Amino acid sequence: MKEGQTVDTEKAGWEPRIIAFLCNWCSYAGADLAGISRLQYPPNVRVIRVPCSGRVNPYFIIKSLQHGVDGVLVSGCHPGDCHYINGNLVARRRFAIFKSILEFMGVEKGRVQFSWISAAEGERFSQVIKEVTEEIKALGPGKRFVKEI
Amino acid sequence: MKGKVIGKEQLAGWLDNLREEYDVWAPVKGNGLVSFHPINSASEIYFGFLNTRKTPKDLFFPQSEVLFSFRRGEMEKDRDTLLEKPRIIFAIRPCDAQNLALLDKVFDSEDYQDPYYVERRKGTLLFGMACTHPQTTCFCTSMRAGPFEKTCLDLLIVDLGNDRYFVEAVTEQGKDAIGKNNLLEDAGEKDTERLAKTKKEAEEKIKSKIVIEGLEEKLDKIFDSSLWDRVHQRCLGCAICTYLCSTCHCFALLDEKVDSGGQRIRSWDSCMFPGFTLEASGHNPRISNKERMRQRVMHKFNYFVKNFGQTACVGCGRCIRNCPVNIDIREIIQEIDNE
Amino acid sequence: MQENQKHLREAAEKLLSDKKVDVIIGYERGTLPLRTRPVFIREPDETKKLVWNSRCENNLSFYLKTAKGKVGIVAKGCDARSIVGLIKERQVKREDIFIIGVPCPGIIDRKKIEDTLEGRDLQEGVESDSQVILKGEGFEEKADKDKLLHSSCTTCTHRNPVLYDTLIGKEIPEPKMDEYSDVEEFSSKKDNERWTYFNDETSRCIRCYACRNACPSCYCPQCFVDQSLPTWFGRTPHPSDTLIFHMIRTLHTAGRCVDCGTCSRVCPMNVELQILNKKAEKDVKELYGYEVGTNLEELPPMATFKIDDPQEFIK
Ligand code: SF4
Ligand code: SF4
Ligand code: SF4
Ligand code: SF4
Ligand code: SF4
Numbered sequence: 105m106k107e108g109q110t111v112d113t114e115k116a117g118w119e120p121r122i123i124a125f126l127c128n129w130c131s132y133a134g135a136d137l138a139g140i141s142r143l144q145y146p147p148n149v150r151v152i153r154v155p156c157s158g159r160v161n162p163y164f165i166i167k168s169l170q171h172g173v174d175g176v177l178v179s180g181c182h183p184g185d186c187h188y189i190n191g192n193l194v195a196r197r198r199f200a201i202f203k204s205i206l207e208f209m210g211v212e213k214g215r216v217q218f219s220w221i222s223a224a225e226g227e228r229f230s231q232v233i234k235e236v237t238e239e240i241k242a243l244g245p246g247k248r249f250v251k252e253i
Numbered sequence: 254m255k256g257k258v259i260g261k262e263q264l265a266g267w268l269d270n271l272r273e274e275y276d277v278w279a280p281v282k283g284n285g286l287v288s289f290h291p292i293n294s295a296s297e298i299y300f301g302f303l304n305t306r307k308t309p310k311d312l313f314f315p316q317s318e319v320l321f322s323f324r325r326g327e328m329e330k331d332r333d334t335l336l337e338k339p340r341i342i343f344a345i346r347p348c349d350a351q352n353l354a355l356l357d358k359v360f361d362s363e364d365y366q367d368p369y370y371v372e373r374r375k376g377t378l379l380f381g382m383a384c385t386h387p388q389t390t391c392f393c394t395s396m397r398a399g400p401f402e403k404t405c406l407d408l409l410i411v412d413l414g415n416d417r418y419f420v421e422a423v424t425e426q427g428k429d430a431i432g433k434n435n436l437l438e439d440a441g442e443k444d445t446e447r448l449a450k451t452k453k454e455a456e457e458k459i460k461s462k463i464v465i466e467g468l469e470e471k472l473d474k475i476f477d478s479s480l481w482d483r484v485h486q487r488c489l490g491c492a493i494c495t496y497l498c499s500t501c502h503c504f505a506l507l508d509e510k511v512d513s514g515g516q517r518i519r520s521w522d523s524c525m526f527p528g529f530t531l532e533a534s535g536h537n538p539r540i541s542n543k544e545r546m547r548q549r550v551m552h553k554f555n556y557f558v559k560n561f562g563q564t565a566c567v568g569c570g571r572c573i574r575n576c577p578v579n580i581d582i583r584e585i586i587q588e589i590d591n592e
Numbered sequence: 593m594q595e596n597q598k599h600l601r602e603a604a605e606k607l608l609s610d611k612k613v614d615v616i617i618g619y620e621r622g623t624l625p626l627r628t629r630p631v632f633i634r635e636p637d638e639t640k641k642l643v644w645n646s647r648c649e650n651n652l653s654f655y656l657k658t659a660k661g662k663v664g665i666v667a668k669g670c671d672a673r674s675i676v677g678l679i680k681e682r683q684v685k686r687e688d689i690f691i692i693g694v695p696c697p698g699i700i701d702r703k704k705i706e707d708t709l710e711g712r713d714l715q716e717g718v719e720s721d722s723q724v725i726l727k728g729e730g731f732e733e734k735a736d737k738d739k740l741l742h743s744s745c746t747t748c749t750h751r752n753p754v755l756y757d758t759l760i761g762k763e764i765p766e767p768k769m770d771e772y773s774d775v776e777e778f779s780s781k782k783d784n785e786r787w788t789y790f791n792d793e794t795s796r797c798i799r800c801y802a803c804r805n806a807c808p809s810c811y812c813p814q815c816f817v818d819q820s821l822p823t824w825f826g827r828t829p830h831p832s833d834t835l836i837f838h839m840i841r842t843l844h845t846a847g848r849c850v851d852c853g854t855c856s857r858v859c860p861m862n863v864e865l866q867i868l869n870k871k872a873e874k875d876v877k878e879l880y881g882y883e884v885g886t887n888l889e890e891l892p893p894m895a896t897f898k899i900d901d902p903q904e905f906i907k
Contacts, residue, residue, distance in 0.1 A: 166839070205839060
C-alpha cells in the first residue's frame with residue numbers, strides 16, 4: 105500500500121494527489137497572491153518550493169510518480185522573466201524531451217504538466233490548478249511507475 | 254548400474270504425474286532466450302536448448318529478494334513462504350547442477366546456513382539432462398566434471414538419440430520419483446551400450462580445455478604481474494560475466510524505505526562494478542577495471558580454492574559466449590600459465 | 593572489405609612506424625566463430641592482427657576516455673559521430689586522436705545469427721561479400737548478410753565517417769530513407785500497448801548495466817543509478833526501477849546518442865529499447881534542428897536553448 109494512503113482509490117470520492125514544484129520567484133509568489141486574494145482552488149496540490157524551474161530534475165518528477173502521486177505540475181517564470189536569466193529556458197528543453205519520452209513510454213498525456221505563472225498572476229494560478237486537477241482527476245489514479253514498498 | 258528408460262512419447266505423462274506432487278520447472282523459450290519456468294504441460298518445454306542464457310542459480314539465490322520488511326522500527330513481516338510446493342528442476346545441465354555443490358559451501362556450510370538458500374535447495378529435486386551436444390565454449394571436462402556429471406543431481410536423464418531417454422536415479426529421492434509410476438521400464442543391454450557410446454561421444458566433442466592444476470600456486474605469484482594490464486584492456490566493466498556466471502554469488506544488502514517503513518533486500522552484486530569496493534570515505538581500493546578483473550580471476554581460481562578446496566568455475570562457458578568484447582577466460586588462464 | 597582490411601593494416605603500420613600515434617585501437621579476430629573484438633596495438637608488426645569486416649560491432653570510441661598518449665582509432669560512421677560528441681563534450685582532445693575512418697556497409701547482429709541457428713551451436717563461420725556461411729555439428733548453411741544487419745544499421749544515413757584524418761577505401765553512397773518510420777509507427781500505437789512493450793522488454797533486464805557501460809555517451813564517473821547519497825532509484829530489477837533506469841538513461845543521452853546500436857548489441861538478455869533512443873534522437877532533430885554528432889561547432893542541444901524554442905506543451 106502506498107505510504108499514507110488510507111482510502112480505497114477506486115471508490116467514489118477519490119481525490120488525486122498532485123505535487124506542484126513551483127519556482128520561488130514567480131509561480132510560488134503567484135500562489136501566494138492567489139492565497140492573499142482569497143481565490144479558491146482545489147486543495148489537491150502539495151506545493152514544493154524550488155529556487156527555479158531549472159532546479160527541477162526529472163528525477164523529482166519520476167520519483168513522485170514512483171511514490172504514488174497522481175500528477176505532477178512544474179511551474180516557473182515566463183520566458184524572459186527568470187530570476188537566474190535563463191534557468192527556465194534550459195529547463196524548457198529538458199522538460200520537452202522528458203514529457204515526450206514519458207508519453208512515448210505510455211504514461212498518459214496530462215499526468216505530468218508544465219506551466220509558466222508569474223508573481224502577478226494569482227488569478228491564473230488558481231485557474232491552472234483547477235485545470236490540472238480536473239485533468240488528472242479524469243485520468244484516475246496514477247498507476248504507471250508506481251512502486252509499492 | 255541399474256537404469257531405466259522411458260519412451261520420448263511417455264515423457265509428458267511422467268511429468269504430468271510428477272506435477273501432482275511437485276512444481277515442475279523446465280527450459281522454456283521466449284524472446285530468443287531459453288530460461289527455466291514453471292510449466293503446466295510438457296509441451297511447453299524447449300528441448301532444442303544447449304544451455305539457458307541465465308544460470309538456474311537464481312532459483313536458489315534470486316537476483317533480488319526481500320529478506321524482511323519493517324515499519325516504525327518494528328519487524329513487520331518475516332520472509333514469505335519460499336516454496337509453495339516441492340519443486341523439480343527438469344533438464345538442468347550438469348555444470349549448473351554441479352555449481353550448487355559450490356554454492357552449498359558458501360550458503361550451507363557448518364558455520365553458517367543461509368535459511369533462504371537452504372530452504373529452496375532442500376525443497377528441490379534436480380533432474381539433470383546430460384549434454385549430448387556440448388558447445389564449443391564448454392570446458393566442463395577440465396573442471397573435474399563433464400557432460401554426464403551427476404554431482405548434486407537426483408536423476409540423470411540422457412537422450413539416447415533414438416526414441417528413448419535413459420534415466421538413472423542418483424539419490425533415494427530420485428529413485429522415489431521414478432518408482433511412483435510405471436511409464437519407465439528397466440533398461441536393456443542395448444540401452445546401456447547406447448548410453449556408454451553417447452557419453453563417450455559427448456565427452457570427445459568437448460575440445461576446449463584449460464589446465465587448472467598448479468593454477469592456484471601460480472596465481473599466488475603473479476598478483477603484481479603486468480599480465481593484468483594486458484588482459485583487462487578491452488573490458489567494459491559491465492557485469493555480464495558475473496551475473497550470468499554459474500558460480501558467482503556476491504550480493505549486496507540494501508534497505509529500501511519510504512517514510513516510516515521499508516524492506517531489507519538482498520540483491521546480486523558484482524566485483525566488476527566500481528561501487529562494489531567503494532568505501533564510505535570515498536576511497537576505492539579496486540580503482541580500475543584491471544583490479545576488478547584480477548579479483549574475478551583470483552576469486553575463482555585462487556581464493557575460493559584456498560577457502561573451500563575447489564575452483565569456483567564449472568566450465569559452463571557463459572562468460573565467454575556473452576562478453577560483449579569477447580574476453581575469454583580460457584585465454585586468460587592460458588596467459589597465466591604462460592607467465 | 594578484404595581490400596579495405598589490407599589498406600587499414602598498411603595505414604596502421606605506417607602510423608605506428610612513423611610514431612604518429614602511440615597506440616591503435618582497432619578490431620582483431622575474436623576467439624569465437626564470426627566474432628571480432630577490440631584490440632590495442634602498439635608495435636608496427638602487430639598491425640597484421642587488425643581486421644575489418646561486418647562483425648566489427650563494438651563502438652571503439654568508448655576507449656578514448658581512458659586512453660593515454662596519442663591514439664589512432666578505427667572509426668565506422670557511427671563511431672565517428674560518437675567521437676565528434678566526445679570532442680564536443682571535452683572528453684577527448686581532437687589533437688590527441690588520429691581517426692582512421694572506414695566507410696561501413698552495416699554490421700551483422702549476432703542475435704539474428706542466433707535466431708537463424710535456432711539453438712544449434714556455431715562452430716565455424718565465414719563471411720563473404722554478401723553472405724555468411726554458418727557451420728556446426730551436422731549443418732552448413734548460408735545466410736544473406738542483408739537480412740542479418742543490426743536494426744540501427746538498416747536505418748543508418750551516416751555510413752561514411754563525418755570526421756577523419758585518413759579514410760580507408762572509398763566513400764559509399766548514403767541511402768535516402770525515412771529513418772524514423774519505425775518511431776512513427778510505434779507512436780501510433782495505444783498508450784497501453786507501448787507501456788506493455790516497455791514493460792515486457794525491461795522485465796528481462798538483469799541490471800548488468802552493459803548497455804550503459806558500453807555506451808560512448810555514458811561516461812559519468814558515477815551514474816545516477818549508482819548514487820547512494822541519496823539513493824535515487826532502487827538497484828534491484830524491480831519493474832519500476834528498471835523502467836526508470838532505462839528512461840533516465842535515454843534522457844541523459846538525448847541529443848548525444850547517435851543510434852550506434854551498441855547498447856542493444858551488448859545486452860545479454862536481448863532487451864530491445866533502441867526505439868526509445870531513436871525517439872529522443874528524432875525529437876531533438878525535429879524540435880531543435882540538431883543532428884547528433886555531425887558538427888563540431890554546434891553546442892549539444894540539451895546544453896543550450898533558443899528564446900523561441902517550441903513550448904506548446906507548457907500551459
Ligand atoms: S563481460 Fe566482458 S566486458 Fe563485461 S565485465 Fe566481464 S569481461 Fe568485462
Ligand atoms: S567463470 Fe565462466 S565458465 Fe566458469 S562458471 Fe563462470 S560463467 Fe561459467
Ligand atoms: S545490458 Fe541488457 S540486461 Fe544489462 S542492464 Fe542493459 S538492458 Fe539490462
Ligand atoms: S545510447 Fe546506445 S545507441 Fe545511443 S550512443 Fe549510447 S550505445 Fe549508442
Ligand atoms: S545513464 Fe546518465 S548518469 Fe548514467 S552514465 Fe549514462 S549519462 Fe551518466
